[in-house]
Amino acid sequence: MAFNTRAALLDALVLSIVAREPTYGYKITQEVRAVMLVSESTLYPVLRRLQKDGCLDTYDQEFAGRNRRYYRLTEAGRQRLADYRREWRDYRRSIDRLLLGEEENA
């Protein structure tokens, strides 16, 4: 089960943030930190690893007289995100069953 590690949860969150629209490192970090207690220095290795895995690529766009680096989802990233979303639903169901005593709805 992928979500036994924090790395997988972070990957999934980053991919889904970037899937909405291409965006930059600081904004991605703030969005993740709104739901999860992670240090500011945690996100860079996640972004870099996803980029090296071919799930994200970057492009530079001018902003306020300088180039800002934007991350966007690749086709492989889209696929990975779909896998994470499917696994998350399974994971959430099993946690709900155990933690809340909820019955599984086929």
Next chain:
Amino acid sequence: MTGEEFLRQLETMLADVTEEERREALRYYEEYLRDAGPDQEQQVLAELGSPARVAAIIRANVPGSRAESAQSAPPSGGQPLRIRGLTSGGAAYTGAAAAAQTAPAGGGRTALWWLLVLVTSPLWLSVLAAVASALIGVIGLFIGLACALLAVIVAGIICVFAGGALAVMSLSGLAASLPDSLMGLASCLAAMGVGFLLLAAGWAVCGRGLPALFRALGRLLGAAGKGLGNAWAWLRRAVKGGD
């Protein structure tokens, strides 16, 4: 510490990573501090921690970042996971502990997989046997057809040669008995004609029919292989989903 000092120290701390990774990391943090803005700079620097800590996190978590070949970076840092709203301490665990927990689970899955393969062996072995015997039957059919074709061609060749030889023999007896010889000659020519017809038929089947037959066989084998592959993938998914 100012942002510039932070970046300068970070560069020094990253002296042992590849040049590309150092450049990428510095570019990222330079931009990060700018996006945070001068008002937030001190807060962000405090949150980031020392340049040494930031460098250590990069070294440990970016695969292939070390200049000296060592590629075995752990999948996550040893920081505790806390989901907001669950900060009572009980919900914290480290990436290392989680990694240790997943290892035996992976082994268990493999064992379960093999057990399933073993338990269901009567089913898939018989399916496999049925598919194999059907394929062998089809191949046998094709070999039979090829043999029949070969026999037709050989018969044609024999007819042509026998007819020709008998015609020569009949001609040599022409003076003795004209009607008998003419009869013999006619039947010999008829035999040669049948022989040529058989050869032509064999040739036509070889030229057109055989390639078509083998293409059909190829398609059949391809479809069978694809079907088996799909069944295998489905089984794997079923096992993964059920785990």
